[in-house]
Amino acid sequence: MENWQLWLVIAAVVLLAAVAGVLVVRSRRAGRAVPPSRQPEAPEAREATPIAEAPTRPEAEAPAPVEAEAEPEPTPAIEVPEPTAGRLVRLRAKLSRSQNVLGRGLLTLLSRDHLDEDAWEEVEELLISADVGLEPTGRIVERLRERTRVLGTRTPEQLRVLLSEELTEALSVDAERSLNVRRDGDRPSVVLVVGVNGAGKTTTCGKIARVLIADGNRVLLGAADTFRAAAADQLETWAQRVGSEVVRGPEGADPASVAFDSVKRGIEAGVDAVLVDTAGRLQNKAGLMDELGKVKRVIEKHGPVDETLLVLDATTGQNGLEQARVFTEVCDVTGVVLTKLDGTAKGGIVIAVQRRLNVPVKLIGLGEGPDDLAPFDVTQFVDALLGDGDAASGGSKSRQPVA
Numbered sequence: 001m002e003n004w005q006l007w008l009v010i011a012a013v014v015l016l017a018a019v020a021g022v023l024v025v026r027s028r029r030a031g032r033a034v035p036p037s038r039q040p041e042a043p044e045a046r047e048a049t050p051i052a053e054a055p056t057r058p059e060a061e062a063p064a065p066v067e068a069e070a071e072p073e074p075t076p077a078i079e080v081p082e083p084t085a086g087r088l089v090r091l092r093a094k095l096s097r098s099q100n101v102l103g104r105g106l107l108t109l110l111s112r113d114h115l116d117e118d119a120w121e122e123v124e125e126l127l128i129s130a131d132v133g134l135e136p137t138g139r140i141v142e143r144l145r146e147r148t149r150v151l152g153t154r155t156p157e158q159l160r161v162l163l164s165e166e167l168t169e170a171l172s173v174d175a176e177r178s179l180n181v182r183r184d185g186d187r188p189s190v191v192l193v194v195g196v197n198g199a200g201k202t203t204t205c206g207k208i209a210r211v212l213i214a215d216g217n218r219v220l221l222g223a224a225d226t227f228r229a230a231a232a233d234q235l236e237t238w239a240q241r242v243g244s245e246v247v248r249g250p251e252g253a254d255p256a257s258v259a260f261d262s263v264k265r266g267i268e269a270g271v272d273a274v275l276v277d278t279a280g281r282l283q284n285k286a287g288l289m290d291e292l293g294k295v296k297r298v299i300e301k302h303g304p305v306d307e308t309l310l311v312l313d314a315t316t317g318q319n320g321l322e323q324a325r326v327f328t329e330v331c332d333v334t335g336v337v338l339t340k341l342d343g344t345a346k347g348g349i350v351i352a353v354q355r356r357l358n359v360p361v362k363l364i365g366l367g368e369g370p371d372d373l374a375p376f377d378v379t380q381f382v383d384a385l386l387g388d389g390d391a392a393s394g395g396s397k398s399r400q401p402v403a
């Protein structure tokens, strides 16, 4: 090989080596430039907490250990319900805000020196305007007249005791007020929730589910209100919040078939209670009777309905009572849930409902919040109606605070 040829070969080799070097450096830089968000860890971390495995028992509801970089899921978190014991006492402020008109008004009237006819008429008017109803009002006034006459001079404390006793008497019923939600062997208890549109049925189902779950039960919600898809969506949201299963059908499905499937699924899943939400269209009594009758009949293929709760909006007053009576004729109502008592000063409706429908008020709704539902308790209710007694005692709070 000539000398010039040798130099040519060496130059070509050096050039090739230089080009190769540049290419290697470029590809390394490109490798480092992959953004962290495109690394595969993030999706894997998200999959580590599937919603399907979310615990349904309240004691298991403590926040799950945080997975390092997992992004939060958009599903509503399962909430820990407030304990149910003493709910009405805790909600007393909401109740007394609206109900003091009745209690304080009565105390003020009765503490007058001379209880003449005009004064008694005012007492009567106050009771009627608080939706107590004509017949119970007459009875209460008659008894108050008699007892204040015997009493003669009245101290504020005596008046308070007297009124408290009379209201307690008017509100008391012989029937059981607690919900019949005990499992019967391997069959869950079944609660049918009925009432007119907008009374608060779906909300009440969700609130009851929370109460039952707070007490350690497993609950299934059945969306037999197939008339409005939004109603089933609303129930489903409640189910996710409280950690219960939900059974729903397509919009316009036969409510009876959804109710049947709900109880069937409740039995299979071994839950303690199945709450069935229904539609409340009240176009005519025959239609309602057909629909609710069928729902009840198909549920009973699995066993009896343990509770039929009639949800009643307290703000609808005496008119609402007429509609409510239709439901008691159509199905065997075992208890009333009186909602929206926070939004009316007419607490006397509790007395009227029980007298007119002959069904005990079992629960009361005192707001839109998830824990704004309380078991109805006569003593605590009367306490809330009468407030702290300072209207009659001129400001001295002589009573013991509510325990």
Ligand SMILES: Nc1nc2c(ncn2[C@@H]2O[C@H](COP(=O)(O)OP(=O)(O)OP(=O)(O)O)[C@@H](O)[C@H]2O)c(=O)[nH]1
Pocket: 195, 196, 197, 198, 199, 200, 201, 202, 203, 204, 225, 228, 231, 278, 279, 280, 338, 339, 340, 341, 342, 343, 364, 365, 366, 367, 368, 372
């Ligand atoms: N203030 C107050 N609002 C309540 C109470 N209970 C329910 N509500 C409200 O009443 C409205 C109607 O409640 P729903 O539960 O949708 O009534 P529904 O009977 O299921 O109505 P439909 O699905 O149309 O039959 C909602 O805005 C609730 O938040 C209560 O105790 N107090």
